[in-house]
Amino acid sequence: MPLRRIDIHMNKQEYTITVYTENHIGLLVRIATMFSRRKINIESLNTSPSEAEGIHRFTIVINEIEEVVQKLARQIEKQVEVLKAYYNNNDEIVWQELALYKVPTDEIAEKVKVERLLREHGARAVVIRKDYTIFETSGHREETDKLVEVLAPYGLIEFVRSARVAIIKNSKGFHEKLKEFDEAEPGEEVIENEFLDRREEVFTM
Amino acid sequence: MSTMEQVKTSKAPAPEVKPVKETRELSGSQAVLEACIAEKVDTVFGYPGGAIMPIYDALYDYNDQLKHILVRHEQGGIHAAQGYARSSGKVGVVFATSGPGATNLVTGLADAMIDSTPLVAITGQVFAHLLGTDAFQETDVINITTPVTKWNYQVTDATEIPSVLAKAFYIAKSGRPGPVLIDITKNAQIQKFPYSGYTKCNHIRSYRPKPIVRKEYIEEAAKLINEAQKPFVVFGQGVILGKAEKEFRAFVEKSGIPAAWTILGLSALPTDHPLNVGMLGMHGNYGPNLLTNECDVLIAVGMRFDDRVTGRLDKYARQAKLIHLDIDPSEIDKNVKTTVGVWGDCKETLPMLTKLVNARVYPQWVDRFRECDKEEIREVIQEELNPTTEIMTMGEVIRNMNEITGGNAIIVTDVGQHQMVACRYAKFNESKSNITSGGLGTMGFALPAAIGAKFGAPDRTVIAIIGDGGVQMTIQELGTIMQTGVDVKIMILNNEFLGMVRQWQQLFNDKRYSFVDIASPDFVMVAKGYGIEGQKVSKREDLRPALETMLKSKGSYLLEVMVGKENNVFPMVPQGCSVSEVRLK
Ligand SMILES: Cc1ncc(C[n+]2csc(CCOP(=O)(O)OP(=O)(O)O)c2C)c(N)n1
Numbered sequence: 001m002p003l004r005r006i007d008i009h010m011n012k013q014e015y016t017i018t019v020y021t022e023n024h025i026g027l028l029v030r031i032a033t034m035f036s037r038r039k040i041n042i043e044s045l046n047t048s049p050s051e052a053e054g055i056h057r058f059t060i061v062i063n064e065i066e067e068v069v070q071k072l073a074r075q076i077e078k079q080v081e082v083l084k085a086y087y088n089n090n091d092e093i094v095w096q097e098l099a100l101y102k103v104p105t106d107e108i109a110e111k112v113k114v115e116r117l118l119r120e121h122g123a124r125a126v127v128i129r130k131d132y133t134i135f136e137t138s139g140h141r142e143e144t145d146k147l148v149e150v151l152a153p154y155g156l157i158e159f160v161r162s163a164r165v166a167i168i169k170n171s172k173g174f175h176e177k178l179k180e181f182d183e184a185e186p187g188e189e190v191i192e193n194e195f196l197d198r199r200e201e202v203f204t205m
Numbered sequence: 206m207s208t209m210e211q212v213k214t215s216k217a218p219a220p221e222v223k224p225v226k227e228t229r230e231l232s233g234s235q236a237v238l239e240a241c242i243a244e245k246v247d248t249v250f251g252y253p254g255g256a257i258m259p260i261y262d263a264l265y266d267y268n269d270q271l272k273h274i275l276v277r278h279e280q281g282g283i284h285a286a287q288g289y290a291r292s293s294g295k296v297g298v299v300f301a302t303s304g305p306g307a308t309n310l311v312t313g314l315a316d317a318m319i320d321s322t323p324l325v326a327i328t329g330q331v332f333a334h335l336l337g338t339d340a341f342q343e344t345d346v347i348n349i350t351t352p353v354t355k356w357n358y359q360v361t362d363a364t365e366i367p368s369v370l371a372k373a374f375y376i377a378k379s380g381r382p383g384p385v386l387i388d389i390t391k392n393a394q395i396q397k398f399p400y401s402g403y404t405k406c407n408h409i410r411s412y413r414p415k416p417i418v419r420k421e422y423i424e425e426a427a428k429l430i431n432e433a434q435k436p437f438v439v440f441g442q443g444v445i446l447g448k449a450e451k452e453f454r455a456f457v458e459k460s461g462i463p464a465a466w467t468i469l470g471l472s473a474l475p476t477d478h479p480l481n482v483g484m485l486g487m488h489g490n491y492g493p494n495l496l497t498n499e500c501d502v503l504i505a506v507g508m509r510f511d512d513r514v515t516g517r518l519d520k521y522a523r524q525a526k527l528i529h530l531d532i533d534p535s536e537i538d539k540n541v542k543t544t545v546g547v548w549g550d551c552k553e554t555l556p557m558l559t560k561l562v563n564a565r566v567y568p569q570w571v572d573r574f575r576e577c578d579k580e581e582i583r584e585v586i587q588e589e590l591n592p593t594t595e596i597m598t599m600g601e602v603i604r605n606m607n608e609i610t611g612g613n614a615i616i617v618t619d620v621g622q623h624q625m626v627a628c629r630y631a632k633f634n635e636s637k638s639n640i641t642s643g644g645l646g647t648m649g650f651a652l653p654a655a656i657g658a659k660f661g662a663p664d665r666t667v668i669a670i671i672g673d674g675g676v677q678m679t680i681q682e683l684g685t686i687m688q689t690g691v692d693v694k695i696m697i698l699n700n701e702f703l704g705m706v707r708q709w710q711q712l713f714n715d716k717r718y719s720f721v722d723i724a725s726p727d728f729v730m731v732a733k734g735y736g737i738e739g740q741k742v743s744k745r746e747d748l749r750p751a752l753e754t755m756l757k758s759k760g761s762y763l764l765e766v767m768v769g770k771e772n773n774v775f776p777m778v779p780q781g782c783s784v785s786e787v788r789l790k
Binding site for chain 1: 347535
């Protein structure tokens, strides 16, 4: 049995860390300090409810080498209120970011070209007022960035983009796991030494 | 009986039998003290103040069940709680008020965090309605202490107290132990609520302190060990924290593998055990450092490969297959890559491993360590323990002490040269006898920690060994000794320098002694001021009798020994060097 991890990635790349937690005041700081004390910049951070009732889900994006990400995930999972921490590269997840753009209404009303551009980028109007219109798109960063570029010449007034939200492609979700966690004597699913024998796979422990 | 059966068989809905839990009215403060008592804490250390007054008021009535030790500074309080925890194996408890009281705990929390000491710190906080208003003595204790606690929590409602404290004690002592801080607002301390008893916590769903041990890793580890020609065990405090001294000894004795300790692992295996080959790390023994880079299988038990132990990491045991037994999965592969990681409580994993390893002896391999010892004795130890000059050495003080105590005392050390010398040469027969600030290297630790250690192990002799610098950091705790009458032997090894820093300045900064020349008061007179007996020794012929006097004295005693000003601690693995580049001079 291969006990040494073989194909650990040595180059920096984007990793998405997904953390399932209890809903506890102070946990955000506790998790954030895991990064700041190592001088690792958080590219994006999102907290939201998860598929499992009462369980929160942090989605954190960083740019690092796998070894660092793996150690971080272990440190995060060690925190008392954290149930699980997974990390994935971009091939292993489906992700989206939401972006909002505020543009002067007269510009779009007058310039047919703008409307076409917006349509090409899949933008949708959320608010239309006399003075401005707010569009929304979602997608990957490059896509939402592109539209900023495109709209700049037409007097883009405001732009904001949300943190990344991501779904792990081969995850079965947290419902079953949570049942195990609730047990005082958990089964292997939760407490096994998974991370030691499936090191090549998605990190979990 | 018959009515019971009737109820059971009749179709009519059974009357609901609710177990009537007796409740009584308690204040939040009383609930805090009830929790301590239920957790079998007999001594707490602390210092009062405005925001924790309700707890202190309650303490007044609990005096017969819970001993409270009034310290002189909250840092002293938390170090005392650490000493208590480390000598007793129980959870140490410290009380402090809000604001400056709480911030004074931070060093001790960081120390306990890095040295895995089970602690519960309870801080008072301003009234809940004042939170965030910059109220008098308000500090954001939770956020300040987050990185230095295993867990922390702010209570604003008294009804939470029993369950939160149960969690606190459970988290502090389970898995890899650590400090927990509970911040309680004043209103919650005062608030009365129906109290229905204290239930210990043994399950938190998001917290898995102990894994199910996977046999295949034990098997794989045993296989590596059984194939090894030059196996080497390195052990840390995990053996002590896991209360696995017996299991560890059985493993070492059956496998016949030489074993060396980290400074926190010291005393887990008796120092004169034939397979105990000494100390690892920067000022560790020659053999263990040198041969780390020669062994073929390195078995690490309950230790975390601190840089003071490994030296230069990319030249650390590269030739060896590495087995790491630890209860904290984030330690496995953290600093060194393991061949086999055995995640588990060593109290469980060691016996499993012992069963599978062959009973063996490695006479030639163990001889290599003994050969190195001979060289170290010739180059360093002989002169350190039996100096040929008039100048006294720290080593000879420790040797004389060993000869009197026979290795049965608890030794509490501060940080610096004296710490390294004491750990190198002190004899230990029993576990939990070496108490020192290892990971954080906190000067000022020893005096208060020794006080706590004595309360944690009242039947044992406790000797604090402290430098002339470090003792001045928490010297105010002599007041605690005076007031409580606790019996602590204090030995100041005075080299009239901040010795360890001076040594580095000598070796690495061309003897540019920058602010290491530290003046001291007349320590004996200071002690006298506190009603503590003592004497100062400057000549060899006075040393032995003075040590005897100190150890025979009824109460506390302060002995100041003037040692060589510019002596150095060797061997040494200079920072940034490999363990095999260990220098004997
Ligand atoms: C709180 C704190 N401040 C500074 C240091 C850095 N430091 C490490 S050893 C040392 C010198 C200690 O001098 P002394 O207490 O006289 O002991 P010696 O080394 O002479 O035995 C210093 C300043 C420290 N470890 N802790």
